[in-house]
Amino acid sequence: MIGLGPGDPRYLTPDADEALRAAEAVYGYSSYLARVPTRRHQVHYPSDNREEAARAAAALDHAARGGNVAIVSGGDPGVFAMAAAVCEAIESGPEAWRALDVAFVPGITAMLAVAACIGAPLGHDFCALSLSDNLKPWELIERRLDAAASAGFVIALYNPVSRARPRQFGNALTRLRQHLPASTPVVFGRAVGRPDERVEVTTLDAADAKNADMATLVIVGSRETRVIARPGKSPLVYTPRATPGAAVEVSA
Amino acid sequence: MIGLGPGDPRYLTPDADEALRAAEAVYGYSSYLARVPTRRHQVHYPSDNREEAARAAAALDHAARGGNVAIVSGGDPGVFAMAAAVCEAIESGPEAWRALDVAFVPGITAMLAVAACIGAPLGHDFCALSLSDNLKPWELIERRLDAAASAGFVIALYNPVSRARPRQFGNALTRLRQHLPASTPVVFGRAVGRPDERVEVTTLDAADAKNADMATLVIVGSRETRVIARPGKSPLVYTPRATPGAAVEVSA
Numbered sequence: 001m002i003g004l005g006p007g008d009p010r011y012l013t014p015d016a017d018e019a020l021r022a023a024e025a026v027y028g029y030s031s032y033l034a035r036v037p038t039r040r041h042q043v044h045y046p047s048d049n050r051e052e053a054a055r056a057a058a059a060l061d062h063a064a065r066g067g068n069v070a071i072v073s074g075g076d077p078g079v080f081a082m083a084a085a086v087c088e089a090i091e092s093g094p095e096a097w098r099a100l101d102v103a104f105v106p107g108i109t110a111m112l113a114v115a116a117c118i119g120a121p122l123g124h125d126f127c128a129l130s131l132s133d134n135l136k137p138w139e140l141i142e143r144r145l146d147a148a149a150s151a152g153f154v155i156a157l158y159n160p161v162s163r164a165r166p167r168q169f170g171n172a173l174t175r176l177r178q179h180l181p182a183s184t185p186v187v188f189g190r191a192v193g194r195p196d197e198r199v200e201v202t203t204l205d206a207a208d209a210k211n212a213d214m215a216t217l218v219i220v221g222s223r224e225t226r227v228i229a230r231p232g233k234s235p236l237v238y239t240p241r242a243t244p245g246a247a248v249e250v251s252a
Numbered sequence: 253m254i255g256l257g258p259g260d261p262r263y264l265t266p267d268a269d270e271a272l273r274a275a276e277a278v279y280g281y282s283s284y285l286a287r288v289p290t291r292r293h294q295v296h297y298p299s300d301n302r303e304e305a306a307r308a309a310a311a312l313d314h315a316a317r318g319g320n321v322a323i324v325s326g327g328d329p330g331v332f333a334m335a336a337a338v339c340e341a342i343e344s345g346p347e348a349w350r351a352l353d354v355a356f357v358p359g360i361t362a363m364l365a366v367a368a369c370i371g372a373p374l375g376h377d378f379c380a381l382s383l384s385d386n387l388k389p390w391e392l393i394e395r396r397l398d399a400a401a402s403a404g405f406v407i408a409l410y411n412p413v414s415r416a417r418p419r420q421f422g423n424a425l426t427r428l429r430q431h432l433p434a435s436t437p438v439v440f441g442r443a444v445g446r447p448d449e450r451v452e453v454t455t456l457d458a459a460d461a462k463n464a465d466m467a468t469l470v471i472v473g474s475r476e477t478r479v480i481a482r483p484g485k486s487p488l489v490y491t492p493r494a495t496p497g498a499a500v501e502v503s504a
Contacts, residue, residue, distance in 0.1 A: 084375030087490035123336030127379035
């Protein structure tokens with residue numbers, strides 16, 4: 001189970017590269033698999049984005065038949081990616097799957113790549129939250145947004161929108177505006193680490209949900225997060241390490 | 253500003269490796285700097301753990317005099333590490349520092365490395381929280397522990413203890429036991445990615461604060477987190493992607 005990082009090979013760790021080279025078979029969402037060079041004697045098995053459980057089962061079955069099998073994820077496999085789906089399959093699948101040698105190879109997840117583009121917005125306590133309500137109720141997402149914002153966490157939002165979920169991100173911004181000042185810095189990082197990379201710094205009141213798509217990772221600052229203007233250069237966004245006690249809501 | 257990852261070179265990205273090779277001067281906490289091979293024409297400037305602000309200022313001053321200067325951090329520079337200290341120094345320092353070309357190179361942060369050792373404990377929404385109260389009041393840490401646990405986030409605890417802060421982690425475990433079942437899985441990952449790596453899986457009621465030190469990253473599961481026993485192999489710990497609505501406290 002290999003994390004490819006944000007996309008560009010310069011983020012692929014030597015550990016991930018070595019595991020990829022050793023694999024006879026590579027399974028993955030077709031967009032991620034397209035980043036993996038095809039090697040002699042290595043077969044690629046692309047599948048669709050929403051087929052995590054079937055992909056995990058096919059790969060585990062292949063491995064149980066003796067193959068050296070890799071599954072690839074963008075970013076880190078353990079962050080809103082395939083590693084949990086593989087564990088779910090192992091727990092509910094044939095006993096033989098528990099005897100397999102499985103290894104998880106970490107990667108640079110999107111929030112780290114986006115943060116590095118712009119400074120240090122995750123500089124103090126932060127959380128990572130997926131806005132997809134395919135696998136959890138929207139009420140739970142709202143509850144987590146409330147908890148994170150009112151306790152002063154910086155918030156990294158994964159999967160802000162998709163074609164099937166056009167309104168979740170706008171609703172989340174509305175929710176966050178109840179807790180955080182209008183001037184709170186917000187970073188949109190799209191396709192970071194890939195040729196069409198685009199990073200935008202805005203504020204919570206000006207943030208427009210239409211500027212996010214499926215390839216966007218959004219970081220919403222805390223009350224402490226700051227923007228450093230730089231003449232002739234893009235601004236830096238960072239969250240200071242020190243937090244005074246008054247920097248969160250008095251009552252949650 | 254370069255992230256070295258957990259320690260072993262197999263986690264160092266090609267981007268970080270290239271930036272390190274290009275540097276004339278490398279600044280960092282001496283333990284991290286010891287992982288960087290000394291190269292001809294490259295000077296190392298080690299400093300003590302608690303000297304982040306002075307280290308950042310020295311490196312920026314060096315760069316402002318025309319040097320190609322690197323600062324190294326373990327893990328990712330933007331996660332409880334040097335990137336925020338560098339931004340703080342730029343904001344409060346001489347105007348010339350805002351004109352410097354600065355770049356942040358992401359790395360594999362400890363929670364990703366520990367999670368990858370054991371399965372996928374960060375498989376759904378999670379937060380990262382430092383237990384150090386050097387830079388924020390303990391009451392704020394308690395508030396964040398309450399918010400994160402009661403809203404069902406998995407919690408990665410950085411800096412659980414230090415010589416000067418022996419009791420924080422035990423107090424945090426006591427606090428978390430008020431929100432989470434006794435059987436909640438807890439992972440202690442010590443020095444992951446280094447020769448003395450040690451990973452322990454326990455439960456919230458059995459977790460012993462004495463088993464954590466400064467090199468330990470602790471992951472406390474949510475109500476959803478599961479352990480898969482495997483005959484003859486270490487268990488896998490994972491948090492399923494799907495969360496039913498009832499999986500968090502009814503009242504916060």
